[in-house]
Amino acid sequence: MSDYIIGLTGGIASGKSAIEKAFIAHDVVVVDADLIAREAVEPGQPALAAVVAHFGNDVLQADGRLDRAALRARVFGDDAQRRVLEGLLHPIIRERMRVLCENAPGRYAVAMAPLLTEGGGRARYPWLDRILVVDAPVATQKARLMQRDGIDAELADRMIDAQASRAQRLALADDVVINDGDIAHLQTAVAELDARYRVLASAMAG
Incomplete structure (x- = not known):
């Protein structure tokens, strides 16, 4: 039973899947909203x-x-x-x-909710103990989205604009991982977060 739950969110093509894989590598259960x-x-x-x-x-x-x-x-x-x-x-x-x-x-679990911000944030997810945002510059999101989905710049802009802004997501964050494309950096960041979350979960469990 997990008494401590982390909400994971981020904009489209920000790197949520890479973060998910890194947590799974630490034997953490990730529940994917999609x-x-x-x-x-x-x-x-x-x-x-x-x-x-x-x-x-x-x-x-x-x-x-x-x-x-x-x-x-x-x-x-x-x-x-x-x-x-x-x-x-x-x-x-x-x-x-x-x-x-x-x-x-496990000590804690991760709820991966891409639309956590758009879906009401903490008010709609009162059971989250902490929120982790994976963040990337809009230009980086756009480039990744165009490459990943084979779409043009106009559609990529519309898809990004349809979501909450970076500022709105970051306003909810307890923790932030910057995804600039460096996988080693992501893995190191998640290893540090994993250690921190285990301590926090243990403290809550008493």
């Missing part, structure tokens, strides 16, 4: 039924699975519908993450 979100809308899950009840059967494929492209098309550019979708899914995702983190083996 994976939980995909599981939440599998056939038979209450979240999928709620989505279909609001958006209709047009967001389903012939096999009964969620048609993600169709759903994206419905909410893209429509803030009201996007908020409805988030209201249906985010509470379920957050609660599942909390349960998995609390039941994880």
Whole structure:
């Protein structure tokens, strides 16, 4: 059981996956919100039924699975519908993450939530004991995003602008790791954080 939970967040293409791998290398359980979100809308899950009840059967494929492209098309550019979708899914995702983190083996667990800032921050995640932000300059994010996804500069800018700003994320941070592309630096930073978190978790456990 993990009595201490770290929230991990960062902007798109900031290096969250690299940080996740580094924590896993220290035998720390990382619960990924993106994976939980995909599981939440599998056939038979209450979240999928709620989505279909609001958006209709047009967001389903012939096999009964969620048609993600169709759903994206419905909410893209429509803030009201996007908020409805988030209201249906985010509470379920957050609660599942909390349960998995609390039941994880080890001194502490990490909840990787890319949209932690956009999703309400500490007010929506009161069970987080600490928040770690992986940060990268916007120009670096843009270059990585264009290379990773094979997109042009305009789309990369729009994707970055759709998220919270660096300043908003950093305002939530208890800890910050700067990801400038140096893997050795990331690994050293995570090793130091791992040692610190184990001490903090032990102190909380008494």
